[in-house]
Amino acid sequence: MEWEPEADWVALTVGTGVSNGGVWLTPDGLVVKRLLPGVERVDHYAYWRRQAEVASSGVVERTVGVRGPRCVKVESDPGGVTVCSAAVSPVEFEPVELAAAVGRFGLNEFEPAEWFARRILWDRLAKDEKGAGWASLVGEERLPAGVRRDCGRLWERRYELMDELDRLPQQVVHGDAHPVNLIGREGDHVVAVDWEQFGVGPVGFDLGYLVVSTEATIDVLLGAYQSGSRSTWPREAVRRGAVLTAAITVVARAAWSLTQDEPGDHVERLCRLDQVVAEAARQAL
Template structure:
């Protein structure tokens, strides 16, 4: 049975198909991520197009194109597979504390890339996430928060806004564009980690996720993202200039709104409840704008 070395530092705890992420200290530190093969009854984890597909990072590691994609690129990764799963070993990527606009520009440039789609690319994840929430009874406890009204409207309109979201142009997306995953400056963009959800997402989806991770308002981030989409700055483009600003705004805001309120629902009743409510209130104007879509 695979076990981490006691000298390794845990960076992330076990969750889903991951047994943990660990830092191997030294003059040239390394990161070890252990993936666990799910049981055959977990159909989603074995579906190459589902956002929880357990082998996606193995596929990314073997796809040389992602080492040099404009905007975002992946670090080199060694893969060691066995019957129980796979171990990924990669160099530690330092955090250059990039600005929100740097991250947004890199995401836009990545979205404009032309990389041949693969069967293991993820499909839009928001519909799957909302269906999972429905099975669990929806957002629990939000009716007791200052965001109760807007949350009720957005939950009631989830199918309608979800259809708007998936009708937007699909672009190449990192899939988990939180600030901690967009780390180091490299020529032409950013070195990113955690490629477990890469694939095709509606235009602006990555921008919505990074919006929740930074202090910048949407306006400057939108400008930077659209600059990345511009074909004059993006090699291997898909025609970024053709993307309408309205579509980017709708994709970013819908993704951000449903992600934010889902995070808040999970935090209620826990030690981070007050902080989560305070953070959600920071985006109250954006949530109200989505209600008006």
Template sequence: MDWQPDSDWTPLLTGTGVSNGGVWQTPDGLVVKRLLPGVERPDHYAYWRRQAEVAGSGLVETTAGLRAPRCVKVDHDPDGITVWTVAVEASEVEPAELATALGRFELNEIRPADWFARGILRDRLANDEQRGGWTPLASAQDLPDELRQSCQELWVRRTDVMAELDALPQQVIHGDAHPLNLLRQDGDDVIATDWEQFGFGPLGFDLAYLLLSTDCAIDELLTAYQRGSAFAWPTTVVRRGTVLTAAVTVVARAAWSLGQPDPGDHLDRLVRLAEVVDEAVGR
């Protein structure tokens, strides 16, 4: 018999990963997430079992900065995995407070497991290469010429960019530090969900994702992040990791969106972050 949610569960509009089979809240205050088989490579960003591994391990239920909701149980069956966690009511947190929490989170020392995501940007660039790169941006009429040139230069230099990111300190990362996944503040910490890309990444990775998903200036986020990290790393180093990660991600998303029926606001966001892309290529 195929797995089915109970009739009294309420569907939630969260969790859109490639292996997401649905998310519900139960009447007794639990969130149930269904994971469907997908990518089997344990270190790949889309490894389908990772959220179950994170929840079952309890690794990030007590970390500083970001914490996961308490896992109640993880059920395995022939068709997938079901993860049960305690429901957390969302409450908006200011971007600067989120940046401070990210700074604290990256101070955590966690013994790596083979299912930690590694090389997220490298894997995503490999996907882009298979689709022909970022060529759609070359004919995007809404892009200023100089920004189009910076995007092209970033693509040409992508191998060097990855090498530069590899040379930065590699820290524990949430992997998708979007405000929708950062549910609410709890003391000095933030309760976070959707740990499907959890693992290790270059310093500034999570801060870059926060920059891409808010309207807060990079300098303001950097100041808040450094406050949370107690200035464990030079600001110039954190900034470089943030700029490179943000630039590659925002350009890649914009290029991808041009081939979609609904491109969303990715192109507008690229224009808004043009200075970040220019900084990434040294303009």
């Protein structure tokens, strides 16, 4: 029998990706997420079962800084996996609060499981290389000449940038640290959802995602991150990890958006972060 949501569940989102079959809120206060089969490589950023692995293991339910909601149950069937978790009451956070929280989160230490994501940006690059890549931005007339030039430099030196990220200190990362996923509060901790990219990444990775997804400057966010992490990692290493992650992410998303019928604001966001992209390109020379 094919899996179906209950009639009295309220849809929060319909399927938003290859492996996301939808999210619902139940009358008794649970959030139900349906996972559909997709990428099978367990360390790939898009491994389809990772959110179920995170939930059933309980590995992030008591972490400091950022933690996951309480898992109620995980059920598998021939068509996919259903994850039931406690609903999270949303609260408003300032960007600096989130930066401090992800800084604290990086202090958690784990013995990585085989299903931890390990090469998020490498995997995304491999996907981009199957298409036009970031170099498509070089001829984009909506972009200032300097931004077009820097996008071209990043694309030409993409392997060097990835190797540089690999040489930075590695830490635990949420993997998709946008404000839309950092939504609740539990004491001094931020409660996050959507752990599909959870794993290990370079220091500053989660901070880079906040640089892309908030209006705060990198200097303000970096100061909060260092405060949260008790300056455990050298400031210059954290900044470099955040700059490279943010630049690679915003450039890749802008390039992808040009192939879409509804491109969103990715090109405008790239223009807003022109100095971050310039810093990444300048140090890559």
